[in-house]
Amino acid sequence: xxxxxxxxxxxxxxxxxxxLEESLKYKANTFMFYTGAPQNTKRxxxxxxxxxxxxxxxxxxxxxxNNIIVHAPYIxxxxxxxxxxxxxxxxxxxxxEIKRCEELKxxxxxxxxxxxxxxxxxxxxxxxxxxxxxxxxxxxxxxxLLETMSGKGTEVGSNFQEIKKIIDGISKKELIGVCIDTCHxxxxxxxxxxxxxxxxxxxxxxxxxxxxxxxxxxxKNIMGARKDRHExxxxxxxxxxxxxxxxxxxxLDNIPKILETPYINEKAPYKEEIEMISKKVxxxxxxxx
Numbered sequence: 001x002x003x004x005x006x007x008x009x010x011x012x013x014x015x016x017x018x019x020l021e022e023s024l025k026y027k028a029n030t031f032m033f034y035t036g037a038p039q040n041t042k043r044x045x046x047x048x049x050x051x052x053x054x055x056x057x058x059x060x061x062x063x064x065x066n067n068i069i070v071h072a073p074y075i076x077x078x079x080x081x082x083x084x085x086x087x088x089x090x091x092x093x094x095x096x097e098i099k100r101c102e103e104l105k106x107x108x109x110x111x112x113x114x115x116x117x118x119x120x121x122x123x124x125x126x127x128x129x130x131x132x133x134x135x136x137x138x139x140x141x142x143x144x145l146l147e148t149m150s151g152k153g154t155e156v157g158s159n160f161q162e163i164k165k166i167i168d169g170i171s172k173k174e175l176i177g178v179c180i181d182t183c184h185x186x187x188x189x190x191x192x193x194x195x196x197x198x199x200x201x202x203x204x205x206x207x208x209x210x211x212x213x214x215x216x217x218x219x220k221n222i223m224g225a226r227k228d229r230h231e232x233x234x235x236x237x238x239x240x241x242x243x244x245x246x247x248x249x250x251x252l253d254n255i256p257k258i259l260e261t262p263y264i265n266e267k268a269p270y271k272e273e274i275e276m277i278s279k280k281v282x283x284x285x286x287x288x289x
Contacts, residue, residue, distance in 0.1 A: 002247065003067050004277060005030035006259040006270035012044050016054035016104055024061065026270040027278075032069035032110070032258045035100045039074060041093065046103040055105060067256045069145075069179075069213055070101050072111040078131035079114030079124035079156045090114075091131050098135065101142045108212055108256075110145045110179045113157035113166060124156045129169030136172045145179040145212050150187035150228035158188040158226070160205040167206065178206060181215035181260075182238060182246055183231070189224040192242045199251055214257045216243060232261045232286060233273045240282040247277055264289040 005028035008019045023031035036043040058065055076094050081087040094111070101109050116124025132144065146166060151158030157166070163178060170176050180202070182192060190198050202208065218236030220229040234240030247257055259270055267289045276283040 001254060002278070003030050003254060003256045004028060004247070004259075004274055005032065005256065006261075006268070006274070007032050007071075009033065010035060015047055015050045017050050017057065020054050020057055020061075020063070026268070027274055028270070029061075029063050030067040030069070030256045030258070032071055032256075032260075034071050034073060035097065035104070036073065038071070041073075041075065043096070043100070046100055048103070051104055065105055066107045068106055068108075069256060069258060070097070070104070070106050070109045072097050072109055072144075074112065076111065077114040077117075078111075078128045079154075080117045080119060081127045082117060082119065087127070087131070091134055094131070094135050098140060098142045098144075102140065107141060107143060108145055108177070109142050110147050110213060110215075112149060113146050113155070113163070115154045116156055117154055121156060121162065124154070125162060125165050126169070128156060128166050132166070132176070133169070133171050136170070136175045138172060140175065143175050143177050143212065145177040147179045147215070148181055148184050148188070150181075150184040151189070151226040152187075152228050158184070160202055164206050167210065176210070177212035178202075178210045179213040179215060180211065181217060182243060183215070183217035183219040183236075184228060186219045186223050186238050187221050187225050187228055189226075191223060192238045192246070195242065195245050195249065199249070208251060211252070211255065214246065214252060214255055215260055216247060216257050217260050218243060230261055232264065232269055233259070233277065234282045235287065240276075244277070244280055248280075 008022040008031045010033040019033045076090045149155040149157045218231040220231045
């Protein structure tokens with residue numbers, strides 16, 4: 001079964017119910033959201049009544065809440081401990097995000113591993129391991145999914161070996177998973193023309209059992225550019241047919257696929273992109289929205 005959705009909004013008044021209703025407009029059966037603005041710390045309390053309404057509506061629409069994804073804010077950087085106050089803040093804020101996921105009954109929280117900012121990749125990885133071991137608790141129901149990165153700047157996690165090193169250092173491995181991003185894979189140097197080879201390497205290095213989510217984005221960049229610029233489905237260097245192979249791969253069946261593609265003329269393209277993915281027919285008029 002294809003589990004497909006997109007990034008949607010999450011606002012103070014409608015919260016999870018509003019996110020669900022937006023996703024239903026796109027004919028999606030999953031979605032991803034931030035619990036607040038990804039660039040700042042402003043957060044408001046989770047309204048349990050709204051959460052209950054959303055869960056009931058999900059049940060009515062046959063949407064499994066275990067397929068819904070929260071994305072952690074960009075301001076969390078677990079790889080850099082140059083300034084202890086900022087490092088401690090990142091740990092505390094991640095703990096708070098986990099609590100918010102618990103309140104929302106969301107199982108998966110996608111996290112960018114972080115940037116080492118000149119400390120070096122090995123130190124960055126050790127910092128991430130230390131922070132995650134501080135954050136993860138046996139009684140939590142939330143699994144953190146480390147996202148594969150494009151390799152821009154000093155990002156950690158642009159190849160499977162770096163993700164594997166992080167996982168190896170985690171005590172509570174049952175609370176760790178991975179989210180692959182097709183744009184990030186392309187930009188970090190993985191050839192999406194050979195996705196079977198990529199999956200085989202992932203399985204050999206990390207293990208497919210850790211793969212819990214896929215961000216499906218085309219890329220504006222050539223393979224290995226290390227830039228991270230998303231493009232609409234079929235309009236980038238990866239291409240529609242290659243992305244279909246990812247979306248419908250039998251080894252990724254029942255894993256949520258999330259679109260994070262750019263708006264077109266200030267409009268969300270997700271309904272149209274999900275439609276062409278479902279029909280397996282490229283829409284050459286998508287950019288005319």
